[in-house]
Amino acid sequence: MSDGPFDFRVSHTDGRARRGVMRTAHGGVETPAFMPVGTQGAVKGVTHRDLEAAGAEILLSNTYHLHLRPGDDLIARRGGLHRFIAWTKPILTDSGGYQVFSLASRRTIDEHGVRFQSHLDGSSRLLTPERAADIQSQLGSDVAMTLDECVAYPVAEEIARQSMERTVRWARRARDRQSALRAGPVEGVVVTNPGQAQFGIVQGGVFPALREQSARETVAIGFDAYAIGGLSVGEPADIMYDIVERTTAVLPVHQPRYLMGVGTPEDLVEAVARGVDLFDCVLPTRNARNGQLFTSEGRLNIKNAQFAEDDRPADSACGCYTCRTFSRSYLRHLFLAGEMNAATLNTLHNLQFYLDTLRRIREAIEFGRFESFRLYR
């Protein structure tokens, strides 16, 4: 585990829900927290200023994508990812493990690592646990994720087992590599953030026994926090909730739990109820660009003809710039006209909705009202 600035303190609990603060080399994050996804060093459609105004305290970015373009060497020469993208708050970088899943048709995998055929120029790119750690060291994110294998759903138990066991072995290698990077100079690798933390990732598909084994063995390696990966890949929600519940039960209570890639607003509430502290998801940003708005009254597809002459804001309970200023009628027009403002305004709103939801979750936990919030929000 890190002896750097990384720290996590739980200040309140309500049932299994926890409210706390996660400290990193670039500042603190109130948890439970939602991390907007900025894969390539930017959250699509909005500025950093917008993100801060909406209350974002931490961004997620991506090892694989930044390695391919503009390259982690270039970013290291710029002084690291924070300086390069001019974001002063915490950043967590995914390892490229999700690309093992999403780019399954363009990669081969073996014990050594994953060989990708770049989607940009077709070149062959090898990502190993060590390489992913090196790249993230050069990026200098506040939290580095270990390289894992995210398997699809459904998957046979034996396949899930082999994959999970390999992910544990990879976690060990990633841990050793980060320790080496911390212990002294490593040829060809620049450490742009000495205070970088490292999270291990639990896998095991939808099989409780595999999840428990994965959690136990990953915790035994010793990380700053633990993520639950490989969920929300197509399995029913109640299965996901069940796996989350069984997994958090095995994870240390004094360290953050991060549910990767999740989810819908309801997923977030249900996961917090099961002891999760961190989330990231592309839903608010991607769906915004595709015309779907998350509101206090459910999802709303701004493209629908029923909004053509609707003068109300997207969500009357929302205080974001979009909702304070524009009508559904205008938002629909912008979207159908292909104006890029449509993507921006929709993204602004969806992120505000997500960040507000987490804010309300934190308040509810703090005041011991989480269970009623969960039921009646």
Place this chain on the structure above:
RNA sequence: GGCGAGGUAGCGAAGCGGUCAAACGCAGCAGACUGUAAAUCUGUCGCCCUAGCGGCUUCGAAGGUUCGAGUCCUUCCCUCGCCA
């Protein structure tokens, strides 16, 4: 007035005797999206319904040839271009 090109579903545009209610694109309508190869993708898109290799009415108009016509013939109407 002469010569030439052309009139196909909301628009553009294929089609050159049967498998055409009619390719394809756009527009329209609806849906999907969960550690971002996504401002993307899917379905639908003449009318009717019990929604089916179902019924009905279409391809400028009217006649005709043919077992069968959006596709061939005749006449008419209308657009566009060039020449008078």
